[in-house]
Amino acid sequence: MFIAVISALIFGLSMKFFLIPGNIFSAGAPGLAQIINYFTRETALAAIFTTGNLYFILNIPLIILAYLKLGKEFTVMTLIVVLFSSLATNLFPLTYVSQNPLINAVIGGVLTGLGTGITIKYGMSSGGFDILSLYLSKTFGWDVGMMTLLVNSIIIIGSGLLYNLETAIFTLITIFVTSRMIDAIHTGEQRLTAFIVTNDAAAVTASIRTRLIRGSTVIEARGGYTGDKRDLIMVVINRYELHDLQLAVLESDSKAFVNIIQSTKVLGQFLTKEQQKLMKSQPTK
Structure with missing residues (x-):
């Protein structure tokens, strides 16, 4: 439980202190939640479809996959991580630590990768595509970080379409740094x-x-x-x-x-x- 809470706090800090303030998109389900939130934040549904709530909603089918393929204990702990991560993202205030997009991209990626890597190391997951990646890693020995990078190509393209090429580049940097951090902590194929x-x-x-x-x-x-x-x-x-x-x-x-x-x-x-x-x-x- 302690590891789950720490991971969630790291995730919340990454999102509300670096990525969201810098208009930079995270990897996987959080990034997809940011894209959906982009279209709902100026509507009457803005209070419901926050990035934190959307992150939880997107994780529901993946948590079901975890229950079927990765075990009950893993699923329960992952659900706790996802729940606390959603709460942290909703409760942490939007804070502009830096106006430098490169700093936001790198530190945001480091924190996201750190939180994800810690959960995987202790037999859990931060949810999202990490569940799918972990399942494929455990089943076939595939590289977790590089799979995540490939899956999140849609996030990079989406960020560029919503904002500009510069945003796509910084999103790519964030996702790459995230994947390297995950691999550094959890090289499951070894x-x-x-x-x-x-x-x-x-x-x-x-x-x-x-x-x-x-x-x-x-x-x-x-x-x-x-x-x-x-x-x-x-x-x-x-x-x-x-x-x-x-x-x-x-x-x-x-x-x-x-x-x-x-x-x-x-x-x-x-x-x-x-x-x-x-x-x-x-x-x-």
Whole structure:
């Protein structure tokens, strides 16, 4: 909950202190909400169709997708992030921090990417196209940031049509900076290898199978200082599974020693998200 609130506050600051005051459009659903708000802000519906409210409305079908494809816990936390983000956007006053559009574009992009990256790192999402991007990343290992950049081409074109070429350029800068920040925090396509030293290999491997749907290798080992027998578990995961792995180890052996390194290359069978889901749906023999 704390992470969700922090992410929402960062999002609200980005929108009301940098992007909206500078007439610069954000990535994804927030940017689309800004475009719709452009057409409604001078009408009788302006009080209803605020950028914050529109952001929440646009997220409804995507949250349904998250519930169907990404799990109940993920969906609940994402819904909390979206709700607080909408509230923050509505409640924060419109503040002109800078009149320099480049500063607004860069800082707005950094803050948006920071908020989004934090939520993804902790198994949540800030909503919008991030849900679709995260689903494709988990399923096929696609690059989250670059997918977001491609999807948001319509936002860049729309900003240019509504204002001018300069606005489109600064919107492009914002979206690019956002995608780079997301990739810096959450590079989900990268593989990690975890080495876990434990006295209860059976419990740890069972927890890993349940939470991650991952196999592992158990190696007999001996402590270099004490000489006591230990089990060394090796498991390869995607970076986005790191949080789940930490929970799996913590709940099965809180005293286990864990060392995690980045894997340069992985050969052989490595399950995709879809394969993991298929295995999870099959009855245990």
